[in-house]
Amino acid sequence: MNKLILIIIIILYALTYFAFLQNSKTFEVTFLDVGQGDATLIQSSNGNHCLIDVGKGSVIVEALSKTKPFLHSLDCVILTHADADHIEGFLSLHKRYEIKNLFINYSVKDNELVQELKNEIVDHKINTFSLDAQTDFYFDDIYFDVLWPSSEFSELQEDLDANDASIVVKLSYNNLDLYLGGDIGKEYEDELIIGEIEGMKASHHGSNTSTSENFLRTITPQFAVTSSGKNNSFGHPHKEVLERLEDRNIEVFRTDLNGSITLVADGQRLQISCEACKTTSFELSD
């Protein structure tokens, strides 16, 4: 009898735990704290998930587990370029999550990590597609406007830096436009035609090689997110970039100080919250 009661208690406890941690279904963008790297999780209002970049090592797995427990599949993963701090996490990620579609950039760099990645993709038969500026797509009700690399740029890949070949995307959901620039440098970033947006992730972890004054003048975001590791050796985000953002009254959120940063939007309002900051709200104009 005692054993039966114990079993029933354990089952009830487990079901309570399970119910408590069920994921919500609203449009959300979470800039995950993966240390010195990038990982951005987008959740559509249907509850489907797309991940842009996966950070270094296997930190992405714990970061995802904390943010979205009981998530077991990703409808899409986009790897913007072949630097370890953007793609290495994929080697751990695909063992834990079903990856339905993988979008990559057939970039210039072909090193041991990229080879390992390619071997895993082939071994596990993951659907893989190339992305460039010709391949915009809808992810449920979110429009992914792929701004870079252009097809002309792709042809010149042998001569170019991996960062400058980053996949650059503008997300549009209702009245919200978000710019996600990978590690693209200002030489190419300044040439992008984007229009005004509500928010951005500063390219290259807030490095001074991107996010120029010119660029900010054309896109006029209300807020910016920098994704970098605490006390990282590169000094990201750079002081010059932070000053530029501050001068333009752009509110800055930093994963190195604030942890993972989550945006929730319903078309009229945008709410930004994080592990170590006050919740901030913005009105979204038509």
Place this chain on the structure above:
Amino acid sequence: MKKYLLIKYFEIVRSAQSCSRSHIGVIATGICLGVLANLSIIFGLLLVTIISFFTNKLWKTSLLALLFIASFAYTSHFVNIRLEESSKIYDTQEIVLTAKETGVTRDFNQVVIASNNQTKSDVLTIVPKYPQINQGESFLVSTKLESFPDYYSQSYVSFLNSKNVFLYTEASSIQEIHEAPLFYSVLNNVRNSLQESILSSFNEPHASLLNGIVLGYDEDFTDEYKDQLQKTGTTHITAVSGFNFLILFTIVMKLSSRVRRPYLLIASIFIMLSYILIVGVANISALRAAIMIIAIIVAELLGKPRAGFETLLLTIALMLVYSPLLITNISFQLSFAATTGILIFSKRISIALPQFLGEFLRDITGVTLAAFIATSPIIAFSFGTQDFIAILANIVISEAIGIATILGITFLFFDKTLSFMAEFLAVITESILWSINELIFIMASTPSLQIQNPLLYLFFIFGIFIVLDFRYTKLQYE
């Protein structure tokens, strides 16, 4: 008090008599002392003298002395060859190494313990992180074998020596990798498949914890998590132990009531062997547990059941004959100390504890305290003193770990067969793992209850033991 001391004296003499009749104990002792050869043969002669005190049969004394001297000589020879190899000068050359164990360094390179056909000792090899090398695979590098870098601490070098690693090399690239032989290939695939089942069904950090509890794999733990485990004295929960083997044994024996017991026992031996091969024979505590349980099963099959302590001695001897330097390995020492403590002391400690705790709590506390007391000297002098919160943490968590282990192993059985059952079990198991992690986190956050001075710490620990043992003796003889 006088009566207590007299009783203790006769108990120790009787224990020594039973030990000295064990030839296996003599072999093990010879090997241990052979490793410490600088203590010289005088220690050996002293031991032979003590042995002869307990037996007056010349042939027994002679046999025991010969066994001891042979073991001593074998071990000294074993160690000398490897020390010679480590002091030789080697040229840069292309060398094929075969991976025995793999891991990741702090700066994200691969570290591989590999054998080769040129030296008897194994090589600690540092190579780039990719391509990844699996156990059993051979790889070609152009490099030079040398002794360990100067910045390696003596304790780390001793640890490596205990794994038969006396040489070091660092290669900037891997030229070729050859597929592992079929046996290792199958093992790697099975291991990876089981790990992926856990990884894909559980969230972090619960998946990593379950991987550690069930498969002995702890590479994915963050430094922060390892610190929490260390503070709460619960690092051992991620070590595959006798409990895992006991669960497997119970499952096999309950599989069919129609099959005769001897056949089930033989089947269970194969299951135990498969499990230890999947976990890895480099996992000391798992290997110890596997040998012990297989020895007990074989003894039953031969119609000669053996007591726990004799089996433990046999296990010590077998492992030391395979690799004598294991005696210096901290995991080896802790595993055997804990098992010895539990075998000898846990029952008497639980009897000595206050009645109001109830039988269940007294049993858990008895086991926890016995292991804690037995391992304290090793931990105090190797790592520093432990926080006393570790006692409470182990008492609180031990049952939950047991349940998680049972559920985890059962989950793996069902994962490839009845997936809906596996999903159901995954939900329950995850909630238990979450509780364990939360308890560890809470206890790791408590203020420290630690005596920094090792001697004072040990004095306090043994004081607790003496008090409990005194109470036990009083209860027995009242």
